[in-house]
Amino acid sequence: MRVAVVFESLYGNTHEVAEAVAAGVADARPDAQVELLRVGDANPQRAAAADLLIVGGPTHMRGMTTGLSRKMGVSAEQKKDPEERHDLEPGAEGPGVRDWFHELPEAGDHRPAAAFDTRIGARMAGGAAPGIARRLRHHGYEVIADPEPFYVQDNGEGPLKEGETDRARAWAAGLVRQAVTIVGSPTRTGAPTDR
Numbered sequence: 079m080r081v082a083v084v085f086e087s088l089y090g091n092t093h094e095v096a097e098a099v100a101a102g103v104a105d106a107r108p109d110a111q112v113e114l115l116r117v118g119d120a121n122p123q124r125a126a127a128a129d130l131l132i133v134g135g136p137t138h139m140r141g142m143t144t145g146l147s148r149k150m151g152v153s154a155e156q157k158k159d160p161e162e163r164h165d166l167e168p169g170a171e172g173p174g175v176r177d178w179f180h181e182l183p184e185a186g187d188h189r190p191a192a193a194f195d196t197r198i199g200a201r202m203a204g205g206a207a208p209g210i211a212r213r214l215r216h217h218g219y220e221v222i223a224d225p226e227p228f229y230v231q232d233n234g235e236g237p238l239k240e241g242e243t244d245r246a247r248a249w250a251a252g253l254v255r256q257a258v259t260i261v262g263s264p265t266r267t268g269a270p271t272d273r
């Protein structure tokens with residue numbers, strides 16, 4: 079079984095969640111081939127060929143990031159005193175998950191997928207994962223879980239709130255167990271890859 083975890087990240091929190099997700103996949107399926115892919119490096123054709131596709135990104139302005147929101151984040155960082163600055167993730171300015179979806183091929187076979195985001199825990203703060211899940215569906219994926227939020231500290235820059243990486247790991251393990259029943263089902267064409 080091949081699992082692709084595609085993530086976007088500015089400050090590193092979504093990256094950390096994506097790593098925990100990849101670990102959770104391995105917990106549930108030690109023989110799975112897990113690919114942890116930064117969105118700028120994630121070949122869409124290759125990601126689309128995975129048996130399970132998991133996509134996550136940070137919440138900006140109540141939804142998925144945009145070129146403008148990423149620029150705002152990066153320039154806010156540059157205005158800080160050097161000792162207060164974060165090391166931003168490579169490719170922080172983009173492209174983001176929103177752009178990546180333009181290149182993602184149609185799944186065409188109800189291939190399992192799931193979406194997650196990072197966000198602050200405030201009411202009305204929105205989330206990126208619902209938009210990611212919607213795009214997965216529009217590309218023909220079967221979204222097998224509700225969009226899952228993971229929470230960063232209220233400053234919006236992180237670190238993640240306590241326990242979130244453990245929760246991400248358990249969430250991913252559950253997803254894989256569910257995906258195995260779908261990709262292994264006799265009614266679905268194309269058995270899971272045994273790689």
Ligand SMILES: Cc1cc2nc3c(=O)[nH]c(=O)nc-3n(C[C@H](O)[C@H](O)[C@H](O)COP(=O)(O)O)c2cc1C
Pocket residue numbers: 086087088089090091092093135136137138139140141147148150151196197198199200203204205230234235236
């Ligand atoms: C420009 C900008 C806008 C943001 N808007 C929101 C928002 O509307 N709702 C929210 O929950 N978090 C918001 N945040 C906080 C981000 O969700 C947080 O920085 C992100 O989850 C951290 O993930 P990362 O470390 O992977 O970049 C915003 C952050 C930035 C930089």
